[in-house]
Amino acid sequence: MAHLKNREEKLKRHRLYYAAHKDKWKAYEKKYREENREKLYEKSKLYQSRHGDKYLGYHEKYRKANKEKIKARNMARYALTTGKIQKSEVCYDCKTKGYTEMHHENYSKPYVVVWLCRRCHRLRE
Numbered sequence: 001m002a003h004l005k006n007r008e009e010k011l012k013r014h015r016l017y018y019a020a021h022k023d024k025w026k027a028y029e030k031k032y033r034e035e036n037r038e039k040l041y042e043k044s045k046l047y048q049s050r051h052g053d054k055y056l057g058y059h060e061k062y063r064k065a066n067k068e069k070i071k072a073r074n075m076a077r078y079a080l081t082t083g084k085i086q087k088s089e090v091c092y093d094c095k096t097k098g099y100t101e102m103h104h105e106n107y108s109k110p111y112v113v114v115w116l117c118r119r120c121h122r123l124r125e
Contacts, residue, residue, distance in 0.1 A: 072110035076102055079111055091117035093124075 018025055033040060048055050063070060079085040080102075090097050092114045100115040103124060116124065 068107045069104075072104050072107040073102075075110035076104070076113055085111060085113065088115035091115065091120055093117075093120040 076085060080087060088100055091100055093116055096117055098117065100117055101121045102113045103116045103121055104110065104113055106112065
């Protein structure tokens with residue numbers, strides 16, 4: 001059981017370090033993804049080929065279970081690109097300015113969306 005205690009301590013230290021250096025890590029990860037785009041694409045394809053049934057089964061199950069949700073998202077995304085919906089840079093809940101995501105309160109009304117920051121969006125889900 002000592003190894004589990006050490007593992008938990010390592011994870012705790014890692015989380016604290018990451019939290020203290022979040023901007024540095026984000027920049028590193030972005031740079032890595034840009035420099036290794038092809039490699040990451042190939043890894044993804046390899047994973048899909050090895051786990052194809054599981055991978056496709058999950059997505060197919062999700063699509064069947066969430067048809068209305070997917071339709072509303074697609075309609076709202078198209079309305080955004082055509083200018084029918086305007087994107088807000090301010091979160092509806094906490095009023096912070098920056099990156100926002102579309103949130104549907106009711107999927108039967110695909111053009112009625114609320115713009116939320118990622119944190120507030122996760123809290124609503």
